Amino acid sequence: MRTTIFVLVTLTAISLTVRTGATQWCQAGKPRPRPAPVQVEEGKSASWDVKGYGRSREEAEQDALEKARSKVTAYLRRQEPPLFWSPTAAYVRDHLADTARMEKLDDVDIGEPPAPVVKVQCWRLPVIVTPARYLQMVRENRDDLARQQKVERDARAVERMLLLGKVMGGILALLVGVGGYIRLDDWTKGVYTSCLGVGLGGVVGVVIVTFISLCLLA
Numbered sequence: 001m002r003t004t005i006f007v008l009v010t011l012t013a014i015s016l017t018v019r020t021g022a023t024q025w026c027q028a029g030k031p032r033p034r035p036a037p038v039q040v041e042e043g044k045s046a047s048w049d050v051k052g053y054g055r056s057r058e059e060a061e062q063d064a065l066e067k068a069r070s071k072v073t074a075y076l077r078r079q080e081p082p083l084f085w086s087p088t089a090a091y092v093r094d095h096l097a098d099t100a101r102m103e104k105l106d107d108v109d110i111g112e113p114p115a116p117v118v119k120v121q122c123w124r125l126p127v128i129v130t131p132a133r134y135l136q137m138v139r140e141n142r143d144d145l146a147r148q149q150k151v152e153r154d155a156r157a158v159e160r161m162l163l164l165g166k167v168m169g170g171i172l173a174l175l176v177g178v179g180g181y182i183r184l185d186d187w188t189k190g191v192y193t194s195c196l197g198v199g200l201g202g203v204v205g206v207v208i209v210t211f212i213s214l215c216l217l218a
Helices: 002-029 057-077 089-096 131-187 193-217
Strands: 046-054 103-110 118-129
Touching: 046 057, 046 103, 057 089, 057 118, 089 118, 089 131, 118 131
Parallel strands: none
Antiparallel strands: 046 118, 103 118
């Protein structure tokens, strides 16, 4: 009779473990809300004349491209809704900048005494966002968002697999405890049933507390 009672208690503990794991599973698998789709306005465009500085045309161009990248990124963030994709300097050079129309301006002095004063070249780089180019950046933003969502889905899948391992480990530990209790109780012919029951209750309690703690830390 006592064995039956302890088995029922252990099965109840297993049920609690599974319910806790199922709750954590659902939370791990719950997708995050997706941002609202970008609505593209017709005729959206922008342009800048960006100045770059360097000891050569190449250095000045790279400086201007980095500055243009910052300007384009800020422009994308100001859209409604904002675009969170950020172009690289290479993307600006290949798709937005008109490097063929770079214009050399007067050389400028950089630095103040007592530091050395260096004369560098100054170049002006036209950067233009046409409606077609803006649409391309919208597509880049959509692709980047899809990649981020895939990474999040993969991370949630890993979380679910780890949680499943915890659930199975908790159930296995409880079953081992129950099996050991029954075997020992039969072997001692019920003489140490009370002591074994206390030990089994302790094992069950430790397993449940450990499992819940691992789930909360996940």
